[in-house]
Structure formats: structure tokens, C-alpha cells
Amino acid sequence: MLLLGMGCFWGAERLFWRHPLVKSTSVGYAGGTLESPTYQQVCSGETGHAEVVQVVFDQSEASLKAMMRLFWENHDPTQYNRQGPDIGSQYRSVVFTTTPQQMKCVEASRAVAQAALAKKGLGDPTTEILPFVNYFLAENYHQQYLQKNPQGYCSLRGTGIQCVMG
Numbered sequence: 001m002l003l004l005g006m007g008c009f010w011g012a013e014r015l016f017w018r019h020p021l022v023k024s025t026s027v028g029y030a031g032g033t034l035e036s037p038t039y040q041q042v043c044s045g046e047t048g049h050a051e052v053v054q055v056v057f058d059q060s061e062a063s064l065k066a067m068m069r070l071f072w073e074n075h076d077p078t079q080y081n082r083q084g085p086d087i088g089s090q091y092r093s094v095v096f097t098t099t100p101q102q103m104k105c106v107e108a109s110r111a112v113a114q115a116a117l118a119k120k121g122l123g124d125p126t127t128e129i130l131p132f133v134n135y136f137l138a139e140n141y142h143q144q145y146l147q148k149n150p151q152g153y154c155s156l157r158g159t160g161i162q163c164v165m166g
Helices: 009-017 039-043 061-073 100-119
Strands: 002-006 022-030 050-057 093-097 128-131 135-137
Touching: 002 009, 002 061, 009 022, 009 050, 009 061, 050 061, 050 093, 061 100, 093 100, 100 128
Parallel strands: 093 128
Antiparallel strands: 002 050, 002 093, 022 050, 022 135
8 A cells, every 4th residue: 555645636646546556546635633623624735634545556676666656657746746737735736655665666766757757857856755744535526536526636746757777
């Protein structure tokens, strides 16, 4: 399992649920101080939570590298506390890892992404890489939102970088 924040969680969840290595996804809130926050509380910016997608996949290193490639290539990790028009700390770029081995692999993937961003003349990633602290499932209407609402809002955009993980 890995928790990934890359802006609004609707598009991030759709990106990952489509990947053949992913067993399941859910969206929720992670990294904050409030127990079981609501969407409205998280949007206030006062809880410290990020909107995240929980991605469950087999725990092989190759699968983790595939998840990190999707993460780095499909949002703009250089934007601080935002993704496109979505602004606020809940939309920050963040990875919550669950094991020391994950942390090491994610940090290595950040170096690959940083080099790819530099090659395109873009800034450094602002992405936080943190150990797992908490995760609270978002309200039911947020789960697989873009499956239920195919024309729904999605601000997920990449920078055009390629992150080939060795």
C-alpha cells in the first residue's frame, strides 16, 4: 500500500485504478492532525491533511517503481500546495510510505523525476516524502467519483517528463 497526494484525489484515483498492477484504490485524507476529518474540514486548510489516493498493489520493487512513474509523470510536482487551479495545502504533492524499503525506493524515484524536470527546464519537486501516519477514508460520494461522473472535474496534468525507473 502507498498513499499518494497529487492534487484533487478524483483524477489520481482514476489514474491508478486503471493500472493493471493495482488491486484496489480508495480516496481519503492523510497526514493531518484531526481524527476522521470531513471534506469541508480538510478544505479549510486547517487540519494539515492532504487529499490522497490509497493504492494497493503487490509489494514488489518493480510494481512500486511503476506506481512512482505514474505519480511523477501525471502531475506537476513543482507546484507548491496546488495542482493547476486547485490551491491549498490539501492539494500538495506528497507520498506517504509504509516501510523503510518503500521510503528508499520513493526517494530514489524522486531523484529520477528531479533529473527529468531539470532536463525540461522545470523547477525542483516540492513533493513531501513522509512515513505513513494516518489515513481516513473520504466520504462515499468521493470514492471512484469519476466512474460515477465521467464528465466530472479533473485537474490532473503532467509536465511531459519521462521517469524511467532503473
